[in-house]
Amino acid sequence: MPLKSLNDLLEHELKDIYSAERQITRALPKLAKAATDPKLRAAFEKHLEETKGQIEQLDQVFEMIGAKPGRKVCLAMQGLVAEGEELLEKEAEKADPTTFDAALIASAQRVEHYEIAAYGTARTYAEHCGFKDAARILQRILDQESKTNEALTKLAESGINQQAEQAGSGASA
Amino acid sequence: MPLKSLNDLLEHELKDIYSAERQITRALPKLAKAATDPKLRAAFEKHLEETKGQIEQLDQVFEMIGAKPGRKVCLAMQGLVAEGEELLEKEAEKADPTTFDAALIASAQRVEHYEIAAYGTARTYAEHCGFKDAARILQRILDQESKTNEALTKLAESGINQQAEQAGSGASA
Numbered sequence: 548m549p550l551k552s553l554n555d556l557l558e559h560e561l562k563d564i565y566s567a568e569r570q571i572t573r574a575l576p577k578l579a580k581a582a583t584d585p586k587l588r589a590a591f592e593k594h595l596e597e598t599k600g601q602i603e604q605l606d607q608v609f610e611m612i613g614a615k616p617g618r619k620v621c622l623a624m625q626g627l628v629a630e631g632e633e634l635l636e637k638e639a640e641k642a643d644p645t646t647f648d649a650a651l652i653a654s655a656q657r658v659e660h661y662e663i664a665a666y667g668t669a670r671t672y673a674e675h676c677g678f679k680d681a682a683r684i685l686q687r688i689l690d691q692e693s694k695t696n697e698a699l700t701k702l703a704e705s706g707i708n709q710q711a712e713q714a715g716s717g718a719s720a
Numbered sequence: 721m722p723l724k725s726l727n728d729l730l731e732h733e734l735k736d737i738y739s740a741e742r743q744i745t746r747a748l749p750k751l752a753k754a755a756t757d758p759k760l761r762a763a764f765e766k767h768l769e770e771t772k773g774q775i776e777q778l779d780q781v782f783e784m785i786g787a788k789p790g791r792k793v794c795l796a797m798q799g800l801v802a803e804g805e806e807l808l809e810k811e812a813e814k815a816d817p818t819t820f821d822a823a824l825i826a827s828a829q830r831v832e833h834y835e836i837a838a839y840g841t842a843r844t845y846a847e848h849c850g851f852k853d854a855a856r857i858l859q860r861i862l863d864q865e866s867k868t869n870e871a872l873t874k875l876a877e878s879g880i881n882q883q884a885e886q887a888g889s890g891a892s893a
Contacts, residue, residue, distance in 0.1 A: 550815040552888025553881060556823055563803075622806060623830060626799015630736075633795060642723040650729055653841045657796060660837035661830055668826045671876070675885045703844070708726060712848045715725020 557672040558614045561605065564665050565616040567624035568602050571658060574628045578651055581635055583644040587651065587702055594655075594695050601688050611681040612673070627658050645710040652703045659696040666692060730845040731787045734778065737838050738789040740797035741775050744831060747801045751824055754808055756817040760824065760875055767828075767868050774861050784854040785846070800831050818883040825876045832869040839865060 550556050572595060579591035609615055631654045639647060666689035673682035723729050745768060752764035782788055804827045812820060839862035846855035 550811050550819045550823060552816060552819055553822060553884040554888045556819055556826070556884065559823070560826060621803070623796075623800045623803040626802065627796045629799065630795040638723050643725060646723045646725055646729055649726060649845075650723060650732070653729075653733060653837075656841065657834055657837045660833040664826075664830045664833035668829065671881065672822075675881050676888075708844065708848050711726040711729065715727045715849075 553672050554612075554676050557612065557669060557676055557678075559619075560665065560669045560672060561608060561612070561614070562617050562619035563621045563623075564662070564669060565602070565605050565609075566619055566621035567662065567665065568598055568605065570621065570624045570628050571598050571662075572602070574631055574658075577635060578631065578655060581639055582648055582651055584648050584702070584707060587648050587707070590695075590698055590702060591651075591655070597691055597695070601691070604684050604688060608673075608681045608684050611684075612676075612678055623661060624658070627654075627661060630654060630657070643711065643714040645707055646714055648707050649703060649711045652699050652707065656696055656699050659692055659699065662692045663689065663696065726845050727785075727849050730785065730842060730849055730851075732792075733838065733842045733845060734781060734785070734787070735790050735792035736794045736796075737835070737842060738775070738778050738782075739792055739794035740835065740838065741771055741778065743794065743797045743801050744835075745771050745775070747804060747831075750808060751804065751828060754812055755821055755824055757821050757875070757880060760821050760880070763868075763871055763875060764824075764828070770864055770868070774864070777857050777861060781846075781854045781857050784857075785849075785851055796834060797831070800827075800834060803827060803830070816884065816887040818880055819887055821880050822876060822884045825872050825880065829869055829872050832865055832872065835865045836862065836869065 548555055548558065550559060575591050575595040575598065579588050579595070582588040582591060634650055634654055638650065666685055670682050670685040670689055673685055721728055721731070723732060748764050748768040748771065752761050752768065755761040755764060807823055807827055811823065839858055843855050843858040843862060846858055
């Protein structure tokens with residue numbers, strides 16, 4: 548489908564986001580499993596459930612604009628997930644557990660920021676194209692992604708970063 | 721280098737960012753060349769110069785923390801760049817020029833958001849680890865990335881999105 552208008556671009560963006568979210572549902576259980584802090588694990592598990600709900604909402608958005616998710620693969624999310632997997636494969640075993648939790652948060656926040664950019668763009672396009680209900684759903688998901696990102700920042704700053712810092716000074720095992 | 725403390729993680733994050741910025745310096749000229757709107761082209765060219773300056777500042781940060789950039793490759797930025805290249809290779813020729821400009825902005829904003837997440841994390845780690853001057857530099861670059869992102873939003877909303885919308889309604893050629 549050539550990009551002849553903002554309408555085409557909206558569809559293009561939504562297909563990208565759809566692929567991204569599906570990749571995230573496969574990555575989050577691995578992050579949850581690798582997390583040591585129970586609150587961090589719970590945050591990943593909560594976001595997995597949210598992501599599944601977001602995919603259902605995206606199905607509604609596709610219906611609203613008269614399109615289908617298709618087979619587009621989000622290459623950027625492939626890269627983001629690959630970076631997370633590299634961390635799990637190369638670093639998990641030999642890392643200090645709290646430092647590794649901080650690294651997991653950093654990786655997840657990069658993913659959240661990708662989604663914040665993508666949903667912000669798609670919401671704006673939907674508004675321009677007159678798809679008010681679709682724009683409202685995209686804004687709701689965007690708010691959810693922003694909240695997840697803030698929750699991860701709070702978790703990092705509520706003890707994980709401090710503990711990781713102390714790990715280096717020999718103050719903890 | 722195993723991640724035994726926040727100090728190690730700071731170094732790990734900075735190596736990732738360094739690789740990301742270097743990849744961006746190779747991608748931005750392609751985006752600038754593909755842009756139709758002269759203001760958008762100028763924005764990409766301006767950010768290329770900024771990025772080169774950021775790499776020099778990162779060299780300073782590495783010196784401050786007693787580390788070197790190394791050979792780490794940022795896999796996430798590889799994916800983000802691959803997504804941009806897919807757009808250039810598959811869509812550029814057959815797309816409406818203004819719609820394609822909007823797509824370039826969307827792609828660049830995803831890159832900016834990656835950087836915003838990455839610099840925010842590195843700045844926080846640097847503060848925790850007591851590298852005040854390094855944290856200050858990282859905050860300064862973070863502010864620059866945020867401004868670039870805002871400038872791209874303004875460009876999109878100052879005419880490009882509207883023109884792309886009209887391209888679909890037949891109101892323009």
